[in-house]
Structure formats: structure tokens, C-alpha cells
Amino acid sequence: MNSRSPGLVRDGSRANEVAILRAALEAFGAKGFHGASMRDVARGAGTSLSNLYNYFPAKSQLLAELLRLANDELLARITEAVSGAGERAADRLRAAIAAHVAFVVDHQVESLVALSEVRYLAGVAREGVVAARDSTQNIYERIVADGVRDGEFRTPYPDDAARNIVSLCSAIATWYRPGGRLSKQDLGEQHARYALALLEAELPPARSGKGAGR
Amino acid sequence: MNSRSPGLVRDGSRANEVAILRAALEAFGAKGFHGASMRDVARGAGTSLSNLYNYFPAKSQLLAELLRLANDELLARITEAVSGAGERAADRLRAAIAAHVAFVVDHQVESLVALSEVRYLAGVAREGVVAARDSTQNIYERIVADGVRDGEFRTPYPDDAARNIVSLCSAIATWYRPGGRLSKQDLGEQHARYALALLEAELPPARSGKGAGR
Amino acid sequence: MNSRSPGLVRDGSRANEVAILRAALEAFGAKGFHGASMRDVARGAGTSLSNLYNYFPAKSQLLAELLRLANDELLARITEAVSGAGERAADRLRAAIAAHVAFVVDHQVESLVALSEVRYLAGVAREGVVAARDSTQNIYERIVADGVRDGEFRTPYPDDAARNIVSLCSAIATWYRPGGRLSKQDLGEQHARYALALLEAELPPARSGKGAGR
Amino acid sequence: MNSRSPGLVRDGSRANEVAILRAALEAFGAKGFHGASMRDVARGAGTSLSNLYNYFPAKSQLLAELLRLANDELLARITEAVSGAGERAADRLRAAIAAHVAFVVDHQVESLVALSEVRYLAGVAREGVVAARDSTQNIYERIVADGVRDGEFRTPYPDDAARNIVSLCSAIATWYRPGGRLSKQDLGEQHARYALALLEAELPPARSGKGAGR
DNA sequence: AATGAATGAGTGTTCATTCAT
DNA sequence: TATGAATGAACACTCATTCAT
Structure with missing residues (x-):
């Protein structure tokens, strides 16, 4: 825990969550839910596929x-x-x-x-x-x-x-x-x-x- | 329709085509285009998976x-x-x-x-x-x-x-x-x-x- | 269907099934059920991963x-x-x-x-x-x-x-x-x-x- | 146990180690070594996944x-x-x-x-x-x-x-x-x-x- | 000692499609 | 026309492990 910048980690986490949601939105919007893959989302969010699952379980x-x-x-x-x-x-x-x-x-x-x-x-x-x-x-x-x-x-x-x-x-x-x-x-x-x-x-x-x- | 006509094969063919289209319609309607699989369609049409491709190339x-x-x-x-x-x-x-x-x-x-x-x-x-x-x-x-x-x-x-x-x-x-x-x-x-x-x-x-x- | 060698196709199919079972046996024996992967089995059976599922659904x-x-x-x-x-x-x-x-x-x-x-x-x-x-x-x-x-x-x-x-x-x-x-x-x-x-x-x-x- | 003793930390450490071992035992017993995951163990031990590695390197x-x-x-x-x-x-x-x-x-x-x-x-x-x-x-x-x-x-x-x-x-x-x-x-x-x-x-x-x- | 975030390889399984017959 | 077998790429998801703090 960074005691001098409280919330920074959580903010980073939030930022990631937001990026993932935004990427998912774009992916689902462009290809539909079934047409878009979790890899698409990960790519769009700039993170790894597996890390997605730290934010959304499915x-x-x-x-x-x-x-x-x-x-x-x-x-x-x-x-x-x-x-x-x-x-x-x-x-x-x-x-x-x-x-x-x-x-x-x-x-x-x-x-x-x-x-x-x-x-x-x-x-x-x-x-x-x-x-x-x-x-x-x-x-x-x-x-x-x-x-x-x-x-x-x-x-x-x-x-x-x-x-x-x-x-x-x-x-x-x-x-x-x-x-x-x-x-x-x-x-x-x-x-x-x-x-x-x-x-x-x-x-x-x-x-x-x-x-x-x- | 006319069982004596030389068109019988074509009619059978037509019948199959119709069955496939109907099955595809149901599948796409129920699960969406990407959510439905060609296997779903084949099952619904009562034919084999590979036979689908004799009627529709994709x-x-x-x-x-x-x-x-x-x-x-x-x-x-x-x-x-x-x-x-x-x-x-x-x-x-x-x-x-x-x-x-x-x-x-x-x-x-x-x-x-x-x-x-x-x-x-x-x-x-x-x-x-x-x-x-x-x-x-x-x-x-x-x-x-x-x-x-x-x-x-x-x-x-x-x-x-x-x-x-x-x-x-x-x-x-x-x-x-x-x-x-x-x-x-x-x-x-x-x-x-x-x-x-x-x-x-x-x-x-x-x-x-x-x-x-x- | 090859009308001149009836059973050949099925035999081939059987042969594959047997090869898969044998490969699975070896894999499970060597690494345990959870330690062995379907890819191990496919490799051992000399077939593709996806083809395994034509013989065993899981x-x-x-x-x-x-x-x-x-x-x-x-x-x-x-x-x-x-x-x-x-x-x-x-x-x-x-x-x-x-x-x-x-x-x-x-x-x-x-x-x-x-x-x-x-x-x-x-x-x-x-x-x-x-x-x-x-x-x-x-x-x-x-x-x-x-x-x-x-x-x-x-x-x-x-x-x-x-x-x-x-x-x-x-x-x-x-x-x-x-x-x-x-x-x-x-x-x-x-x-x-x-x-x-x-x-x-x-x-x-x-x-x-x-x-x-x- | 003795809250004043300098061994408290070590005792806490020991307690954790024991909890982890017990959780691992249960997990391996229930699902087998390969069937159980480190997450299972962490959950059973009531600690975080990554903390497991402070006690056991693998x-x-x-x-x-x-x-x-x-x-x-x-x-x-x-x-x-x-x-x-x-x-x-x-x-x-x-x-x-x-x-x-x-x-x-x-x-x-x-x-x-x-x-x-x-x-x-x-x-x-x-x-x-x-x-x-x-x-x-x-x-x-x-x-x-x-x-x-x-x-x-x-x-x-x-x-x-x-x-x-x-x-x-x-x-x-x-x-x-x-x-x-x-x-x-x-x-x-x-x-x-x-x-x-x-x-x-x-x-x-x-x-x-x-x-x-x- | 403890955490949550991150990763890359790997999991079982399904996909659309093709091939041989 | 019709089939079952086959394939390689892709799927959603989990793994053991590491990193930064």
C-alpha cells in the first residue's frame, strides 16, 4: 500500500476496469457479443487476456x-x-x-x-x-x-x-x-x-x- | 410435388434447401448469427453437417x-x-x-x-x-x-x-x-x-x- | 460408403478409436487424469486435437x-x-x-x-x-x-x-x-x-x- | 499465542504455514494434486494466492x-x-x-x-x-x-x-x-x-x- | 509477511470448413 | 446428393507463478 498516494492503486485498478469496459463496448458494438472475443477486448484494453479475468469473471x-x-x-x-x-x-x-x-x-x-x-x-x-x-x-x-x-x-x-x-x-x-x-x-x-x-x-x-x- | 415429374430430384433438393433455411432461421433467431453454429443448423434441418455445404457454400x-x-x-x-x-x-x-x-x-x-x-x-x-x-x-x-x-x-x-x-x-x-x-x-x-x-x-x-x- | 470393402471405413474408425483409447491410457497412466491433456492424447494417437472429439465427446x-x-x-x-x-x-x-x-x-x-x-x-x-x-x-x-x-x-x-x-x-x-x-x-x-x-x-x-x- | 513473546511473529508464521498445509492436504485429497489449484489452497487457508509463495516456493x-x-x-x-x-x-x-x-x-x-x-x-x-x-x-x-x-x-x-x-x-x-x-x-x-x-x-x-x- | 495486479502458457472444447468416399 | 472423418484456428477460461508495493 502506498501510504503517500492513497487511492492510487485503486485508481489504477479503476482505470483498468474502465479501459476494459470501454474496449468491451467497442468490441461488442463492432462485432456483436458473440462475434467479439475476449482477446479482442484484451487487445483493445491494452492488457493481457488473462488479466481481464481479474476484473470480470466472465x-x-x-x-x-x-x-x-x-x-x-x-x-x-x-x-x-x-x-x-x-x-x-x-x-x-x-x-x-x-x-x-x-x-x-x-x-x-x-x-x-x-x-x-x-x-x-x-x-x-x-x-x-x-x-x-x-x-x-x-x-x-x-x-x-x-x-x-x-x-x-x-x-x-x-x-x-x-x-x-x-x-x-x-x-x-x-x-x-x-x-x-x-x-x-x-x-x-x-x-x-x-x-x-x-x-x-x-x-x-x-x-x-x-x-x-x- | 408431382411425384412422376422429372423435377422430383430437384423438388427433393428444394425441400432440403427449404429445411436448411428454416433451420438456419430458427437458429439465428434463437442464438444470433454468431451464437448459432452450423451444427445447430444441420441438426435443425435433419441433415448432416457437411451436407449443408452442398446447398450453401458458407x-x-x-x-x-x-x-x-x-x-x-x-x-x-x-x-x-x-x-x-x-x-x-x-x-x-x-x-x-x-x-x-x-x-x-x-x-x-x-x-x-x-x-x-x-x-x-x-x-x-x-x-x-x-x-x-x-x-x-x-x-x-x-x-x-x-x-x-x-x-x-x-x-x-x-x-x-x-x-x-x-x-x-x-x-x-x-x-x-x-x-x-x-x-x-x-x-x-x-x-x-x-x-x-x-x-x-x-x-x-x-x-x-x-x-x-x- | 465403399460397397466393395464393407466395414473398412468403420474399421478405420474403430482403429482410430482404439488408438485414441490406447493413447489416453498411456497418458493417464503416465501423468494421471488431470495431469494429462487432450493434446497429449491426440499426439499419442497420431491425430488432431479436434478429431478426438469426433470419437469421445469429453x-x-x-x-x-x-x-x-x-x-x-x-x-x-x-x-x-x-x-x-x-x-x-x-x-x-x-x-x-x-x-x-x-x-x-x-x-x-x-x-x-x-x-x-x-x-x-x-x-x-x-x-x-x-x-x-x-x-x-x-x-x-x-x-x-x-x-x-x-x-x-x-x-x-x-x-x-x-x-x-x-x-x-x-x-x-x-x-x-x-x-x-x-x-x-x-x-x-x-x-x-x-x-x-x-x-x-x-x-x-x-x-x-x-x-x-x- | 503468547502475545508478549518475541516469538509471536514466528508463531503467526507457523500458524499460517500449518493452515496452508492443511488446506493443501484437503485440496489434494479432494481433487488430486493436479486437480487442485493453488487458488483452492489459498481459499482453504484463508490467505491470498500470492502469499502462498512466501511459505512454499512451488x-x-x-x-x-x-x-x-x-x-x-x-x-x-x-x-x-x-x-x-x-x-x-x-x-x-x-x-x-x-x-x-x-x-x-x-x-x-x-x-x-x-x-x-x-x-x-x-x-x-x-x-x-x-x-x-x-x-x-x-x-x-x-x-x-x-x-x-x-x-x-x-x-x-x-x-x-x-x-x-x-x-x-x-x-x-x-x-x-x-x-x-x-x-x-x-x-x-x-x-x-x-x-x-x-x-x-x-x-x-x-x-x-x-x-x-x- | 502480505496484497492485488499481472502474465504467458496451457486447459478442455467448439468453430467453420474441407476431404474422401 | 450425402456422409463421417478430419483439420487448424479459435474459443472462453484457468493455471502456476511473478511483480510492485
Whole structure:
């Protein structure tokens, strides 16, 4: 124990853990969970294959941790955004979607991996991740229910709307490329409007929404 | 089919090919492309491992053929549905979505695999599949453009609407379970309304759309 | 299938299986079950590592098959020897021990491996092998019981005698070297006399038994 | 133990060494030398993996020390027992066997490991252990030779008798379970009689030796 | 004496694919 | 067309051991 720089060793350890997680993320993102090997991860993390196992006891736990982190972060961001939004359902929805879209754009690979590799999780790990995902969707469901109750949303299909809104936001991860036509904020506004329209909310008249003309 | 015809061998051959494709579909659907092995496919098809290679020269071509078939079929169904629909964009959209949703429900595994395993296609195979997928999306884009031109759709974001509509339809494959609350037709109507709402079309007042109440 | 030399392929297959079993026997004998690797076995069998798995699905099954063969053969030899022996218990014991010792000498490595590596067998395989071993010991127990009943054996401890006789015979595998002082037959006679003495049978006066002097 | 004494550190050290040896014994006993890992030992000893190497420079030396201790203890016990016994060979044999059997029962795992894992010792360590084992057997050989010289033992095979007597005693480790039919003393008497009978000594008429009836 | 991190060789096993028939 | 045997590379993971502290 280095008594003069407390935490340094642990920090080094943490740093390694982070490097491994980052490498795993890249590997799983590029080749998929089964397509990526622990050797890929080790190479990406700049460590030896066997040392990986000092940090994560199994490949599956690497995925589990990755998804747990991503889903928790997403949930936290949306929760916070909603808590800071106004009373009206439309406002809360706008806040949620802005946070959601921002997360997907900021963490595209995490989002992609969370979307496409959950299926390879098993057991407790799966349940935890699914729970976080459900929590996220629940936020939308509550907003939708409130909006319907208050007469803000008039969709005849409120029960399935939340899921579809989540789908729309998640799907961004599958095609987004940085530097595209729309900025992160633009994308957020766009998706908020898509969502509100889908819910059959009252909308301000369309003006010159970016991406409108060709 | 005709046991006297000289085509019998070919038919047997065809039968085998179909069995192999079906087995590959199930395997890829259950475990993912990289998670499923050629042995899994052979077992599922009831043939020997090595005989697989008499029909498909590589695992990747199994996936390619699978995706080609699925995308072509989807494209054909939507194309036909649209061609038989009315003049108005909303009508054509309804027809397209009905066909689309029906395909996803009828061929859920195909849809799921097409959604999640395209990434493992490379080279020409990929291009072919991507082309078919683009053709499908183009149909929606044309409808959207027409609707906007005719004043039916008032969304400020017409350029990205088609992609999102496709997303909504495709996403059904990720959660649908036969025998659920909504029938195939219900789902089609629901998604058509979601899409039209998203496009900010004029909509009939919501009545008692299934799934509305609890 | 080669229709002109039926069985050739299977024979080749059999030959390979035998070569693998032989190599496994040598490897397990030399280094123990856990000390020997499948690569050792493959090298010894003159085939590739992966091809081993076309014949035996797991290392443990190699051991299981080895032990099954050895124990069955031993049981068969002793059974046959006893069935061809006289009525008197001493005669049957002599026959059993002669066969037993001959087997151990003829198949020293098998005997050694059967003795020291059974513990690494698990599940059904273990039960099968243990059953065969018990059957062998049962033969001795029956002979002992008969001899006691007939007054041939006067040991006060007949219940544990059979196990100890088996021990004496098995132990040969741990020290025997071909070309030693005693021939296979000598060893058999010696152990028969040891066993009869242990059972406190009436014995002919000792003459010049080999190994008596120095 | 004595917290004030300067020997505390050494005692702690000793305590650790003992814990490690005990853990190694259990691990090797349960899984065999090659089947047990240094991690198993560390876990069992309640210390870290790397700290093991402060006490034993290699896995093999753990085994060596274990076997040395066991064989030395056995040798010491038998030596002492014999030295306190009478003049007659039969009496010395009885004493030796009583001590031998008691050791095997008291230290079953040590005995088992000594029996089955010696083969994995190499070099000097092996020689030391083999020497101790030979010393033990030599005691028996001397007794046998004396008994033969004095006419107490009339076996025609005196040269191999000692080894077999040792075998009989060692074999107890392979099947003994505490709480069985025979006590430690019973087992000792039983094996003494087996041994004397095997040597063709004059024996008192069998009475009701435990384990005789059913 | 004690630790956690690290390593390189090695483990049993499976992979997609090819070969001979 | 169909098979079983074969292969070499790769897989996830564990090993005994060492290093820095």
C-alpha cells in the first residue's frame, strides 16, 4: 500500500476496469457479443487476456456491466430531466425525449449494444437490465397516462404509445452519424414533435422545421 | 410435388434447401448469427453437417439468403398493397402499413433476424439486402412526399418520417407474442393511425380504439 | 460408403478409436487424469486435437470408457476362471486369483489407472464402473463365504477378507515390472497362497517357494 | 499465542504455514494434486494466492512437505511402537500394525494423498519420501526375516510379505469411514491377524472376532 | 509477511470448413 | 446428393507463478 498516494492503486485498478469496459463496448458494438472475443477486448484494453479475468469473471459479466451502466445512466438522465420539467404532460414528454435523444447521441454505441445484445444476457443480470429498461418505459407511460387524463393527448391507443416512443428514440442509435443534418437538439425537438403528434396532442402549426425541405 | 415429374430430384433438393433455411432461421433467431453454429443448423434441418455445404457454400450465405428472401417478400407485399390502394396518400399509407405489420406478425423471426443480424452481412450480399430495405423505405418516402405535397400531411419533419414509420413497424417483431391483446388487423390499424398522427394528418376523432381503456 | 470393402471405413474408425483409447491410457497412466491433456492424447494417437472429439465427446468419457473396458474385462476373466474351477472354495479362489493376477500383469497400466483414477469419474460413468468393481469383489465374497461354511477357511474375519484379497491383487499394478523375479504364474501362485493363508485355510507345508531365499 | 513473546511473529508464521498445509492436504485429497489449484489452497487457508509463495516456493513443494510429514510421522509411530514391543517377531508385528492402522485411521487424508499422489513428486523430494517409505517397509521386512529365522513364520514367500502387509494397512485409507463397524483397535487387531495368518504364523484358534458373524 | 495486479502458457472444447468416399 | 472423418484456428477460461508495493 502506498501510504503517500492513497487511492492510487485503486485508481489504477479503476482505470483498468474502465479501459476494459470501454474496449468491451467497442468490441461488442463492432462485432456483436458473440462475434467479439475476449482477446479482442484484451487487445483493445491494452492488457493481457488473462488479466481481464481479474476484473470480470466472465465475458457475460462484461456485457452485463455494460448494459447495467448504460440503462442506469439513461434512466437517471430521463428521471432528472422529467423532474425538472413543468406540470403539463407535453412539457414532461419534451424533457424526457430531449434527455433520451441526447443520451443516445452521446452514447451511441452503448445504446446500440443495449438494444441489440440484451438478448445474450441471462439470469439475474438480465433481470436487472430489463428492470431498468422497464423503469424507463414506465416514465413514458406515466406521462402518457397523465396527458390522456388531462385531455392533452387524444390518441385512441395510449397503452402502446410509450413503447413506440421509446422505439423511436432508441432507433436513432441504429443510423445516427455525428455531423449529420440535424444537431442533437434538433433531433430532440424533432422526436418530441413526432411523439406528441403520435399521441395526438395539440401542436403548434408547423413552421420551417429543419429537415423539412430538400 | 408431382411425384412422376422429372423435377422430383430437384423438388427433393428444394425441400432440403427449404429445411436448411428454416433451420438456419430458427437458429439465428434463437442464438444470433454468431451464437448459432452450423451444427445447430444441420441438426435443425435433419441433415448432416457437411451436407449443408452442398446447398450453401458458407454460413454467411445462409444469412444472406435468409435476409434476401425476407426483404424481398416484404417489399413485394408492400408494393402490391400500395398498388391496390386508392389515390390518397393516407390510403396508400394505410395499405402499406397493413401489409407491413401483417408481414412482421406472420414472419416474426424473419423480421427479427433481418433487423438484428444484417450487420453481420458483408460485401455484395449486404448491398443487395440494403437495397431491398431501401426500396421498402422509398415507398414510404414517396407516400410521405405525396401527402405533404397534397397537404394531407403537415409534419414539419417529412424527411425523416418514413424511416421512423418503418422503425415502428419493424419494432413489432421485438415484442409481439401471438395471442396478445391486439389481433394482426388491430395492430395494422393501430400503427396506421400512429403513422398518420406522426405525419400530422387529419384524423377521424378517436372512438374506442382497442387498447384504449384498461 | 465403399460397397466393395464393407466395414473398412468403420474399421478405420474403430482403429482410430482404439488408438485414441490406447493413447489416453498411456497418458493417464503416465501423468494421471488431470495431469494429462487432450493434446497429449491426440499426439499419442497420431491425430488432431479436434478429431478426438469426433470419437469421445469429453475427456471424462475417455476415462470412463477406459475404466469400463478394464473392469469388464477383469470381471469377465475372473468369472470365467471361477466357473471352470472345482467345487472346493480353495480351488475357486486359486482360479480367481490366478486370473486376477494375470490380468493385472497383462494390463498393468489399465489396472493402475483403474485403481487411481476412478475418483475422477462422476455421474453414471462412475456408477457403472463401481458396479463392475463390486461384482468382482462379490465373487471373492461368495467364495469366502462358501469356504467358511464348509470349514475350509477358519479366519475370524471373513467379512473383510475379500476386500483385502482384492487389494493384494490390485496392488501388484503399483510395483510390478516385467522381467522381475517372479513370473506371472509364480505371482499367481504366491498370491493364492497369501490369500489362503490370510483366510486361515489348511495349507500344504511350504517347500521351496520361489522368492523364499535370498 | 503468547502475545508478549518475541516469538509471536514466528508463531503467526507457523500458524499460517500449518493452515496452508492443511488446506493443501484437503485440496489434494479432494481433487488430486493436479486437480487442485493453488487458488483452492489459498481459499482453504484463508490467505491470498500470492502469499502462498512466501511459505512454499512451488506447488510441488507443498506436496513434498505434506508427504514428508506424513511418512515421517508414520515411520516414527511404527518405530516407537516396535521398540516398545516384546522380543518375539509376532509381538513386534502386532505392535507395528496397531500403530500403522491407527495412523491411517487418524490421518486418513494424509494416508490417501501419500498413497495416490507420490507419483507427482519429482527429484529430491521424491527420493526423500521414497526413503521414508522404504524405511517403514524395512521395519516390516526385518520383523518378517526375524520371524522366519526363529521359525515363527512359515510362509514360503517371506520376501514379498512385508510389502503386502504394508499394502493391507495402506488400503484402509481408501475405504475407511469413521463410525464404521470396527473401531480403530478392532481394525488393528484384525489386520494383525490377517498379517500373521499371511505369514503362516501359529495362531490362537479363532473365537468370535468382531466382524465374524452377521 | 502480505496484497492485488499481472502474465504467458496451457486447459478442455467448439468453430467453420474441407476431404474422401 | 450425402456422409463421417478430419483439420487448424479459435474459443472462453484457468493455471502456476511473478511483480510492485
